[in-house]
Amino acid sequence: MAASFEEKRVDAGVEVTEHARSEARHVAVHEIPLDLDDPHKAALEDNPEKAEGLTLTTFLAIASLSFSYVCPISCGFVLVTSILVPIGTDLGDTQHISWIVGGWSIASSVSFSLAGAISDVFGRRWTIVAGEIIAIVGSIIACTAQSTLMLAAASTVIGFGCGIIFVSYAGIQELVPNKWRGLLGLTECAMTLPWAAAGTLIATTLNANTAAGWRWCYYIGIIYGVLSMIGTILFYYPPPRPQYDFQKSRWQQIKEVDYIGFLLYTGGLTIFLIGLTWAGTPGHAWKSASVIAPIIVGILTLVACFIYDFTVPQQPFFPLSLFRQVREFTVLLVVVFVAGMVFYSFAGLLPQGSLYMYTSDPIQIGVIALPNGIAQVLCGGIATLFMGKLGHLKLQVIVCLIFQTVFTAAFAGFIPMNRAAWSAFQFFSMGPFALITLLCYVIAGLNVPLRHLGIASGLIGTFRSGGGSVGNAIFNTILNGVVKGQIPKKLAEVAATYNLSADQLAALIPATAENAVGIPGVFASVPGITPAIEQAAAQAYKEAYAHAFRMVFYSSIPFGIIAIACACCIKDSSQYLTNHTAVHMVREGALGKNPGRTHEHANTAPMFEDSKVTHSEDDRSS
Structure with missing residues (x-):
């Protein structure tokens, strides 16, 4: 079988420096994988009868990579977003809490690629180690934050580190047989048990029952971050040059990174989101220049980014060759963009809905969110482990998107009265x-050449978090805009019903808002208040938020339809879920040795042949 593979050697006559030669020797006689350019051929031809088992060190490496997500995602995002309003209240600023989510999403979107x-x-x-360090530093800043904006800045640092850590999605896929690529689900197990499973309950309990309150979310993240970083350093030893390009120094390759594209994308996305976030807030009407200008400038900058990337740089931020793989890759970007819009934005919005429409008891808010967390465990942590066994990857994506779209929209029919449906539908939405995200990573990994797997995985993460940023801006803008019009209207109806004066109404509005977040005794400040008026005002407040949330849920439908249509265009790669393994670690842990060739029918050729390497005069003299 090995004879059928294309041999990939360094061409005769290439001058190789001593540094490059020593680096090549470090990967010993490791071979250049056929996957580097042709993953389909590699999957079908290098397909042993039995998949290679994972060594203990490889498993520990995968486990360390998996737990590295607890710090930036489980603690730095999931736990925090479930208690945004209490955090903002504690810091004295709830107006800017959406930037805790927005900063994280923007930064992770940028750093992925x-x-x-x-x-x-x-x-x-x-x-990955660098990403882990950045996430730890961001968590340290966050747990010492004294203002909402400072916490948003810290969240941005954490998100940037998270985007870098997501490189491990490509790293895990490289190390396991194709049909086991669902082992990416171990990352979800680490992130969800117990963090997503009971994230809101954990966060609300920490906030209500510990001296440090919500800051414990970040303390826990620091602990996990340090431990996972140590595990990564000790056990994870992949090939040091994933593109196997020893003809260029690392400094040469760094100079070729597309920094202009990076800046254009970062600037365009940030400016665009500032415009969306400002829209409808005091002093920033939808028709105002302060909203229209940044939205237009942001869009034009993003367009310029893609035009530049598709035409000028040698190593583009958005490679045109990847985008030309429309059914194999590009449509996946649309799918994860929409999935990210819904998930990341509603991760913060649903607990707010529970607070404003059902209960101000933080423990009960956590109980309401339990189906959401259980679904994260089952779909993200367990179902993914069986995706290779089930096959039909394209169909799995379509079904998941249909569930997400239908049940997100269905929330609108049950609020604000039906608490059971509000809780149960979080499971399905x-x-x-x-599962959608990991399916897209696996499909891309089976279709994209290994030399582009890092950037392809980064782009999936970029579009997923970019979708979260856009969704967070759009849905929060809709919610806040509608609420600000509905609350005075609904409470004015209460005032008219009970013949309250203008002064009484002016006192009733802020008192009702404070009562909604659980501050006791606030209605006492309203002249002539009665229990009946209190009850009517509280119900009117719930109705105002219910109307606003309905608009948010309805607005998610068109995006879901677009994602489902794109998913129908995916080219299914299930046939490549074989026993083939792309690469192997170059050593077994910090104290291990280079394992050399690990399977008998190597799918590759030697990296260098001494007879074909032309040495420089300095090399020969040495």
Whole structure:
């Protein structure tokens, strides 16, 4: 079988420096994988009868990579977003709490693709370690934050580190047989048990029953971050140059990274989201220049980014060759963009809905969110482990998107009275997200050449988090805009019913808002208040939020339809879920040795042949 493979050697006459030669020797006689350019051929031809088992060190490496997500996602996002309003209240500013989510999403969206390109130069290992360090630093800043904006800045740092850590999605896929690529689900198990399973309950309990309150979310993240970083350093030793390009120094490759595209994308997305976030807020009407200008400038900058990337740089931030793989890759970007819109934005919005429409008891808010967390465990942590066994990857994506779209829209029919439906539907609307994401990673990994796997995985992460940023801005803008019009209207109806004066109404509006977040005794400040008026005002407040949330849920439908249509165009790659393994670690842990060739029918050729390497004069003299 090995004879049928294309041999990939360094061409005769290529001058190789001593540094490059020593680096090549470090990967010993490791071979250049056929997957580097043809993953389909590799999957079908290098297909042993039995898949290679994972060594203990490889498993520990995968486990360390998996737990590295607890710090930036489970603690730095999931737990925090479930208690945004209490955090804002504690810091004295609830107006800017959406930027805690927005900053995280923007930063992770930007760093995903940059990290993919950097990992192709410096290798996955040190790139991921750098991301873990950044996430730890961001968590330290967050747990000492004294203002909402400072916390948003810290969240941005954490998100940037998270995007870099996501390089491990490519790293895990490389190390396991194709049919086991659902082992990416281990990352979801680490993120969801117990963090997503009972994230809101954990966060509300920490906030209500510990001296440090919500800051414990970040303390826990720091602990996990340090432990996972140590595990990554000790056990994870992938090939140091994933593109196997030893003809260029790392410095040469770093200089070729598309920094202009990076800046255009970062600037365009940020400016665009600022315009969306400002829209409808005091002093920033939808028709005002302060909203229209940044939206237009942001869109034009993003367009310029893609035009530049498709035409000028040698190593583009958005490679045109990847985007030309429309059914194999590009449509996946649309799918994860929409999935990210729904999940990341509603991760913060649903607990707010529970607070404003059902209960101000933080423990009960956590109980309401339990189906959401259980779904994350089942869909993201367990179902993914069986995706290879089930096959039909395209169909799995379509079904998950249908569930997400239908049940997100269905919330509108049950609020604000039906608490059971509000809780149960979170299982079906939020649960599919993790499975959708990992399916897209696996499909891309089976279709995209190994030399582009880092950047491809980065782009999936970029579009997923970019969707979260856009969704967070759009849905929060809709919610806040509608609420600000509905609350005075609904409470004015209460005032008219009970013949309250203008002064009484002016006092009733802020008192009702404070009562909604659980502050006791606030109605006493309203002249002539009665229990009946209190009850009517509280119900009117719930109705105002219910109307606003309905608009949000309805607005999600068109995006879901677009994603389902794109999913129908995916080219199913289930046939490539074989026993083939792309790469192997170059050593078994910090104290291990280079394992050399690990399977008898190597799918590759030697990286260098001494007889074909032309040495420089300095090399020969040495």
